[in-house]
Amino acid sequence: MNTVLLINPHYHRNWQYGVDAYSFPIGLLSLATVLSRAGFQPVIVDACVDENFMDTIRRYLPDTLFAGLSVMTPQVPHALEIAAEIRNASPDTPLVWGGIHPTLYPESVTHPLCDAVAVGEGEDTAVDLARAIWDGRDLEGVAGLVLADAGRGVVRTAARPLCDMDALPWIDYRLIDAEKYIYTWSLQELRMVRVIPVPAARGCPWHCTFCINTTINAERRYRTRDTADLLDEIAHLVREYNLEMVILSDEEFFADRGRVEAFLEGIEARNLQHIRFNATCRVNHFRRGYIDASFLKRLRQCGFVNLVFGFESGSPDCLEIIRKEITVEQGLHAARLLASENFMAVWGFIMAIPGETRRDLVKTLRVMEKIRKLSRDNYFIGPQIFRPYPGSELYRRALESGLDEPEDLAAWGRQEFTGEGWIGSGELLWIRPEDRALVEYVNYIAPVYYNRRYLGARSVKRVFHGVLRTLFRLRLSLGCWVFPVEHRIRRYFSSR
Numbered sequence: 419m420n421t422v423l424l425i426n427p428h429y430h431r432n433w434q435y436g437v438d439a440y441s442f443p444i445g446l447l448s449l450a451t452v453l454s455r456a457g458f459q460p461v462i463v464d465a466c467v468d469e470n471f472m473d474t475i476r477r478y479l480p481d482t483l484f485a486g487l488s489v490m491t492p493q494v495p496h497a498l499e500i501a502a503e504i505r506n507a508s509p510d511t512p513l514v515w516g517g518i519h520p521t522l523y524p525e526s527v528t529h530p531l532c533d534a535v536a537v538g539e540g541e542d543t544a545v546d547l548a549r550a551i552w553d554g555r556d557l558e559g560v561a562g563l564v565l566a567d568a569g570r571g572v573v574r575t576a577a578r579p580l581c582d583m584d585a586l587p588w589i590d591y592r593l594i595d596a597e598k599y600i601y602t603w604s605l606q607e608l609r610m611v612r613v614i615p616v617p618a619a620r621g622c623p624w625h626c627t628f629c630i631n632t633t634i635n636a637e638r639r640y641r642t643r644d645t646a647d648l649l650d651e652i653a654h655l656v657r658e659y660n661l662e663m664v665i666l667s668d669e670e671f672f673a674d675r676g677r678v679e680a681f682l683e684g685i686e687a688r689n690l691q692h693i694r695f696n697a698t699c700r701v702n703h704f705r706r707g708y709i710d711a712s713f714l715k716r717l718r719q720c721g722f723v724n725l726v727f728g729f730e731s732g733s734p735d736c737l738e739i740i741r742k743e744i745t746v747e748q749g750l751h752a753a754r755l756l757a758s759e760n761f762m763a764v765w766g767f768i769m770a771i772p773g774e775t776r777r778d779l780v781k782t783l784r785v786m787e788k789i790r791k792l793s794r795d796n797y798f799i800g801p802q803i804f805r806p807y808p809g810s811e812l813y814r815r816a817l818e819s820g821l822d823e824p825e826d827l828a829a830w831g832r833q834e835f836t837g838e839g840w841i842g843s844g845e846l847l848w849i850r851p852e853d854r855a856l857v858e859y860v861n862y863i864a865p866v867y868y869n870r871r872y873l874g875a876r877s878v879k880r881v882f883h884g885v886l887r888t889l890f891r892l893r894l895s896l897g898c899w900v901f902p903v904e905h906r907i908r909r910y911f912s913s914r
């Protein structure tokens with residue numbers, strides 16, 4: 419049989435079934451689309467959606483060319499469980515690992531439940547791999563792989579060039595049950611809407627030192643799709659799936675002003691202004707001639723309602739450390755302009771960057787407070803705890819501070835992941851011990867305080883959250899962060 423299994427494991431052990439449009443497995447869909455075009459039969463098994471995922475997988479064993487696992491770091495434990503089950507049920511089925519984690523740690527291939535790692539973008543690699551297995555050829559001839567050889571150790575095949583974005587076909591959303599993902603919560607409208615994420619570019623032209631786009635390889639340069647083709651695809655998806663909103667899932671949709679201009683013209687030409695768009699942006703674009711009040715109005719007329727920003731830190735020193743190439747003033751200017759035009763804005767912040775002090779973190783909290791007060795339509799992600807990825811300068815600094823990273827795939831599999839990732843606040847060795855308690859406190863309190871409008875909580879919790887918020891506001895205004903007793907009380911009750 420020419421079937422290829424493409425599997426999305428859970429993100430953490432206590433996975434609760436339930437997804438939204440943000441969870442469309444875009445990477446696997448893209449692989450499935452090219453595999454099916456090449457004459458293979460891809461089967462996407464999403465363990466986040468399909469409670470009987472193991473039965474689904476078994477149905478296709480042993481007659482499958484390979485089982486592909488798509489793995490972010492928190493997915494490793496579950497990926498290993500699935501791989502073990504597959505090996506048990508069908509010992510000859512090759513287990514191929516792809517996605518961010520094996521790309522960052524290609525030596526994962528030495529684990530007995532990993533026969534090959536596909537590094538980086540996988541479309542061409544997956545098709546070549548399926549063909550090689552189908553023909554019975556040696557996998558060393560397939561570019562983009564890392565293999566384990568008994569005699570030679572870890573073997574890298576030829577480098578795989580990046581995909582040509584205009585040669586990639588439109589993602590075929592019929593290859594999964596799109597209805598399971600299509601509804602998502604609109605922060606703007608506070609109701610469920612029909613949404614699909616559409617990738618319009620890959621990579622990013624900026625060089626933030628903490629970001630995966632900078633870390634994975636400098637080669638992963640910014641590549642856009644043909645704008646007319648993108649618009650045709652959007653028009654098609656709107657018709658096919660009766661969409662109300664489209665997420666332009668680029669890392670930085672506004673990197674090229676000319677491209678955005680052409681996109682807006684295309685929206686008008688195709689009468690798509692009734693569709694709402696959600697896109698990523700950067701605060702330094704808010705200047706005359708790039709994004710000013712009149713351009714924001716035009717964006718609004720063309721359906722843009724929600725912009726997502728990585729502001730990251732309220733401390734100029736930290737912005738410098740992460741090479742964000744923005745200033746705090748630019749961020750506040752953007753927030754003011756967005757508020758005056760009634761835009762919904764989502765603000766991402768991070769904390770516990772190597773080199774960050776308590777003063778820096780407090781500056782971040784104060785900047786968030788300023789933005790919060792500007793408009794009810796601001797939503798905050800974080801400040802999230804910084805996670806070091808191999809390859810970056812900040813990673814080296816974390817290692818020097820004693821970062822105790824799991825040594826191999828098996829050790830990653832033993833990690834206890836939560837929705838928050840893999841490093842607990844106690845393990846943040848690159849920040850001062852006395853600041854770790856503050857990080858832990860902020861990690862809990864910030865979403866409760868800054869996103870109050872969006873939180874639904876049961877009544878007892880609501881009262882408790884009210885008390886926490888009042889105390890946090892007091893701390894923020896007095897600059898007093900010692901002895902957060904309210905946090906200890908919360909921790910005591912939540913651990914019972």
Ligand code: B12
Pocket residue numbers: 426429430440441442443444445446448449485486487488489490491492514515516517518519522536538539540541543544617629630631669807836837838839
């Ligand atoms: C969209 C997205 C999501 C979506 C959908 C994820 C999905 N299953 O597709 C959602 C919102 C669900 C998500 C969730 C999370 N995400 Co996320 N996400 C992204 C984002 C922004 C884009 C991913 C994407 O669609 N890329 C486009 C597609 C085409 O690329 P791709 O998925 O990488 O797949 C390609 C290759 O990797 C490869 N490939 C992938 N799988 C396989 C398998 C095989 C067999 C082969 C051959 C090839 C292959 O081929 C694909 C096509 O080229 C990335 C950032 C980034 N730049 O990658 C972060 C990112 C992947 N996410 C990340 C993280 C950490 C998470 C969370 C775990 C966050 C958390 N709380 O800790 C959560 C998990 C949910 C939870 N609460 O527990 C990190 C991963 C870091 C790491 N070390 O693993 C990233 C890199 C963000 C970051 N900057 O840190 N995420």
Ligand code: SF4
Pocket residue numbers: 622623624625626629630631632669670700728
């Ligand atoms: S602008 Fe965003 S996506 Fe681009 S490198 Fe910086 S953090 Fe990463």
